[in-house]
Amino acid sequence: MTKKSIIVALDYAKPADALRFVDNLDPSECRVKVGKELFTAGGPDLVQALHARDFDVFLDLKFHDIPNTVAKAVAAAAELGVWMVNVHASGGHEMMTAAKEALKPYGDKAPLLIAVTVLTSMSTEQLRATGVSRALPEHVLALAKNAKEAGLAGVVCSAQEAEILRAALGEEFVLVTPGIRPANSESHDQKRVMTPVQAISAGVNYLVMGRPIRENSNPNQLLSAINHEISEISS
Numbered sequence: 245m246t247k248k249s250i251i252v253a254l255d256y257a258k259p260a261d262a263l264r265f266v267d268n269l270d271p272s273e274c275r276v277k278v279g280k281e282l283f284t285a286g287g288p289d290l291v292q293a294l295h296a297r298d299f300d301v302f303l304d305l306k307f308h309d310i311p312n313t314v315a316k317a318v319a320a321a322a323e324l325g326v327w328m329v330n331v332h333a334s335g336g337h338e339m340m341t342a343a344k345e346a347l348k349p350y351g352d353k354a355p356l357l358i359a360v361t362v363l364t365s366m367s368t369e370q371l372r373a374t375g376v377s378r379a380l381p382e383h384v385l386a387l388a389k390n391a392k393e394a395g396l397a398g399v400v401c402s403a404q405e406a407e408i409l410r411a412a413l414g415e416e417f418v419l420v421t422p423g424i425r426p427a428n429s430e431s432h433d434q435k436r437v438m439t440p441v442q443a444i445s446a447g448v449n450y451l452v453m454g455r456p457i458r459e460n461s462n463p464n465q466l467l468s469a470i471n472h473e474i475s476e477i478s479s
């Protein structure tokens with residue numbers, strides 16, 4: 245179990261606010277995630293500024309397009325030197341294979357390529373309303389199997405599906421889980437949530453946390469406390 249299993253979501257509108265926030269974090273305690281809002285505002289310069297501060301960057305742009313376009317997009321992410329990048333598993337096998345192929349020239353320097361299964365903000369009812377009739381965990385597993393068959397390193401899912409995925413897809417398959425909330429804290433728009441300890445116990449590799457950390461009066465203290473909590477159960 246890596247010490248840096250917490251990925252802090254930098255969901256800021258302004259790059260300066262994101263950098264001010266990370267300047268109070270220790271890059272040996274966490275990694276960071278740049279999503280659509282911050283990347284649209286700050287672009288490659290912002291990613292470079294995070295690298296200069298020694299942070300591993302998960303570029304969470306959830307690419308979903310035709311295979312050629314997605315392949316070019318993940319190659320552009322590799323050029324930025326990010327640690328992790330993702331696509332939507334619902335884009336299908338051909339799209340995911342094209343993305344994987346596009347990273348081959350980068351060898352050991354290629355970012356980890358993972359696929360989003362079902363967003364953690366979705367409930368069973370919301371998924372059904374999109375036309376998916378099978379049970380939500382079953383759908384997540386089918387998408388994750390497709391991602392593994394296409395050669396991807398892992399998936400984004402909810403920690404609630406981690407045990408099923410770990411059992412079916414093996415120890416090496418990377419599970420990245422947003423929707424992580426400390427006990428008794430607000431869920432916001434997240435529907436499938438778990439606490440950090442529950443998630444790690446279920447076999448998750450990386451915990452994505454945004455608002456609970458960013459909105460805490462002492463983010464560093466909270467990070468250390470969670471790192472301590474999870475190190476106790478994973479040692």
Ligand SMILES: O=c1ccn([C@@H]2O[C@H](COP(=O)(O)O)[C@@H](O)[C@H]2O)c(=O)[nH]1
Pocket residue numbers: 253255279360362363364365400401422423424432434452453454455456
């Ligand atoms: O299924 C998904 C995929 C991505 N996310 C992203 O993770 C963070 C979660 O932030 P919180 O503030 O901890 O809710 C956010 O950047 C999402 O875009 C997700 O939540 N679920």
